Amino acid sequence: MDLFFSLGAFCVGALLFFVILRVTGTIRYIPNHQAGVVEKLFSFRHGSVRQGFLALGQEAGFRAELLRGGWHLFVPFQYRVHVVPLVTIPQGRVGYLYARDGAPLAPNQSLAANPAGADDFQDARAFLAGGGQRGPQRRLLREGTWAVNLAQFAVFVDETIYALPMAADDAARFRQMSQLIAERDGFSPVVIRGADDRVGVVTVHDGPALERGEIIAAPPVGDYDRFQDPDRFIAAGGRRGRQLDVLVEGTWYVNRLFATVELIPKTVIEVGTVGVVVSYTGTSGKDVSGESYKHGELVTRGERGVWSDALLPGK
Secondary structure, eight states, rough: OOHHHHHHHHHHHHHHHHHHHTTTTTTTEEEETEEEEEEEOOOOOOOOOSSSSSSSSSEEEEEEEEOOOOOEEOOTTTEEEEEOOEEEOOOTTEEEESSSSSSSSTTTTTOOOOOSSOOOOTHHHHHHEEEOEEEBBBSSSOSSOOOOOOEEEEETTTTTEEOOOSSSHHHHHHHHHHHHHHTTTTTSEEEOOOOOTTTEEEEEEEEEEEOOOOOOOOOOOOOTTTTTTHHHHHTTTTOOOEEEEEEEEEEEOTTTTTTTEEEEOOOOBBBOOOOOOSSSSSSSSSOOOTTTSSSSOOOTTSBBBESSSOSSSBB
């Protein structure tokens, strides 16, 4: 009898001890398929966050580092742990991000730049230290499972919005952003098949404006990875507006907040005919038609006006 009483008392005591640890926030278990966002509730010595959103020192606030699966111990009553899911992006889909903290956007930016060091969204501290900016991001997340601090980032994947609730208007703002991406079919890459006989006309919505005289389309730039790396495109001299370069056959991971893509049929010139090209872009060319040509002016290929070289049969 005494043995059963002692065993029962031990079990009750152990259970009570565990409940006390749980209620005071001293111990917390996180499943391996989830992560923990740590919120420091108070700090008598360091106070609260004075600049930015995340607490990068010992002050009170949301911590930059995530907790991964397992048991974790804390000072009683000082911490709260928000258990959040890992971000899962299915094959053939892409994810968009919104950063709550970071450097402000420049006047000519609509999306946040991701310089080297600030392109790892699984390390919020490195993101901020590397110059990452707040707001919707230019870089996408590809297929896979990502451990993202959902206090710092909101992640949009199809109809799912991964985010730790904060401000009262967060839900409406994030839902509006998700709907805009869906309207542009932005959660899937641009796929152009050879049999479709189409090309993608690209309109860029971020970056510097067109230079004087370039009122219709932005000229091609150097190495920029076909609009898949917005920072690389802008660094190469790319500008916002409709682009002269087009997307051809292939699979292209384009951020549709950065650039929209309109698929149009290729021009087919049948045998026995030629194509006369009238260009509305390019520099003002010198007439090369010669004195004997009386039907107007002709310019060289790439200049504004009627090209002297016609397109031969083909696509």
